[in-house]
Amino acid sequence: METAFFGRRTEIAQVVRLLRESRLVTLTGLGGVGKTRLALRVVEEISGEFPGGFWQAELASLTDPHLLPGTVADSIGIADQSARPPQELLADWLGPRRALLMLDTCEHLVEAVASLADTLLRAAPNLRVLVTGRQPLGVSGEHVYLVPPLPVEDAVALLSDRAGLTADPAASTVGAVGAAGDPAASTTEATEATEASEWSVEAGREGMAELCRRLDCVPLAIELAAVRLRTTSPERLIRELGDRYRLLTGEAGGGGGPVRHESLRAAVGWSHELCTPAERLLWARLSVFACGFDLEAAEEVCVGGPLQAPLLFEALTGLVDKSLVQREEHPTGLRLRMLDTVREFGAEWLSRLGETRAVRARHRDHYLGLARRCAAEWPGRQVEWYGRMRAERFNFRRVFELCLTDPEWSRTGLDLAGSLWFLWVCCGMTREGRHHLDAALRSHTRPGPERIRALWVCAWVAALQGDLDAVRDRLARCRAEDMAGTAAGYVAQMEGLLALMRREFPRAVELLLEAIAWHTAEGDLLSGLLPSHTMAALSQLAAGSPEETDRILARGQALCEAHGEEWNRAQMEYVLAWAEHVKGRAPGVLRHARAALAGALLFEDLLLTVGCVELVAWAAAAGTAETAALLLGVAQAAWDSSGLQQFSSPILIIVRQRAVTRAVEVLGGGEFDTRFTEGKALDLHLAVKYVLEEKIP
Secondary structure, eight states: OOOOOOOOHHHHHHHHHHHHHOSEEEEEOSTTSOHHHHHHHHHHHHGGGOTTOEEEEEOTTOOOGGGHHHHHHHHHTOOOOSSSOHHHHHHHHHTTOOOEEEEEOOGGGHHHHHHHHHHHHHHOTTOEEEEEOSSOOOOTTEEEEEOOOOOHHHHHHHHHHHHTOOSOHHHHHHHHHHHHOOTTOOHHHHHHHHHHHHOOHHHHHHHHHHHHHHTTTOHHHHHHHHHHHTTSOHHHHHHHHHHHHHHHHOOOSOTTOOOHHHHHHHHHHHHHHHSOHHHHHHHHHHTTSSSOBOHHHHHHHHOBTTBOHHHHHHHHHHHHHTTSSEEEEETTEEEEEOOHHHHHHHHHHHHHHTOHHHHHHHHHHHHHHHHHHHHHHTTTOHHHHHHHHHHTHHHHHHHHHHHHTOGGGHHHHHHHHHHTHHHHHHSSOHHHHHHHHHHHHHHOOSOSHHHHHHHHHHHHHHHHTTOHHHHHHHHHHHHHHOTTOTTHHHHHHHHHHHHHHTTOHHHHHHHHHHHHHHHHHHTOIIIIIHHHHHHHHHHHHHTTOHHHHHHHHHHHHHHHHHHTOOHHHHHHHHHHHHHHHHTTOHHHHHHHHHHHHHHHHHHTOHHHHHHHHHHHHHHHHTTOHHHHHHHHHHHHHHHHHHTOSGGGOHHHHHHHHHHHHHHHHHHOHHHHHHHHHHHHTSOHHHHHHHHHTTOOO
């Protein structure tokens, strides 16, 4: 839930002016001072001046600098799946646009962010970049704006709001204490209630102002203090805060006060002292999560020793009540997360406890187990698992990072990279999958079943990127290392896909029928048998054998129906649409392409989506050629944004060429070009909605 925003009118105006004058503006300041919220308020003021769009890339959970360009591309919505360097793709895509890009929380990636920002600004003359972080990037032309703490008046307003106080702080605090009290209240609680009831209104306001000053008016420190203010007076909190300052700075008292950085540490440490032992231990253990987490993950990773399951849920509720853990509603269910500063404090505490390696190992094992469960339960629950695995991608990144930097865990990292084949192949994460697979293969070079699987999965991912040289390389290594032939069916399957993409259709048919026979004997349904049916059917169709295509697809669809398989079913619907296209049956093309599109949307499958849009364009060309040209323009824009051109697929290339020829014959070259250009400016999702609503006869 969005909370109220206080003050910052002067700062907003100053940063807006800087962004109008400068192409790179960096908001710096200590943690918790409000850099991100200020940046977003600035964006609200100025976004209308950027017709090319505004995008925010949140980088707090990203630790691998090699994934930075891809993460920014994902934030923009560029579904990049090619093997092309993503910074080049970003530069080309942003080049002609007057756009605003916000790179949020960059202090741990300064060098990588500086390099990317410099590259993009050189390539896109109308781009503006707004950065938040605890230090400048050091890039030529950068304007640095140091975000100050809040003015006292705004800080008091923030404190009152977060503590749930009315305009009368004395009455509000008395009410809060009275509501919480009971006849069995402790002496301390009674004392606090008495102190609270004795303030005057003026003294209460001054006490709150002094508390804010002692916290240096740092917003996050104030929000943490607000939790405590609900049950005690500002004067008491000031005394407690003074004690914490003396511990942090070694002062005997008074003096000039601590440096501003210590005010936030004092507030966080103060919150830590207010926690129960179980809450403190849970806080420390939760710090291993890269970003959000669900209740199951918290229990699997954090339970142990004095923190058993019943106590964990009680402690988690306490951390939420103290604003140390935040609840987030997500399509997959309730998720929780910690702010960066709070997580950093927890990680320090975990290190002091000597538990870092053990809890990280439980985190690793939980997500490896989650990947295996997903693979086992993929049939029948694919959409559910897709959403859940996408939500956990930052935690999987953390696991990969830990595994690939520790030789003892490198085999586990390789196992995980291969286990997640469905995420890389089916769920629009091809580029990230390629990165993790290549890194894992470099990290663990000893032959074994995990490595053999990772090699053929990497070949499949490379094929989807159109990187045929990499496909050949990975398959050659897989054959060489798999002396026992344990992956012979997968090698045949990927060699068949390679032959299909090289237009060697009879060879593709031979290899894929061999793969089907092997997978049938071995019972490898999801990653082997069903995809091989789809590839074999396409190959038969391209080889001029539509009857064989129909027979293969009938068997494949029956298997999908029996096992509740959605992703392969959608792929097969596309092949059926293509078969109808070969037979010249536009109504059949529309029926099957719409069915395939519905499946593609479930998994955000860009390749399948755009392929279906181009088939629909062919079907529409004879009757509504203007619509066909528009759809072809939409599809071309999607191919451009993905970094792929039909990913070297002869099937997709042929369909597109035929659709263009058909539309040009009806419209003429000039009118087609006009409509095609208009289509390139349209949104792919709107085009898909148009197609699915059956507005094309």
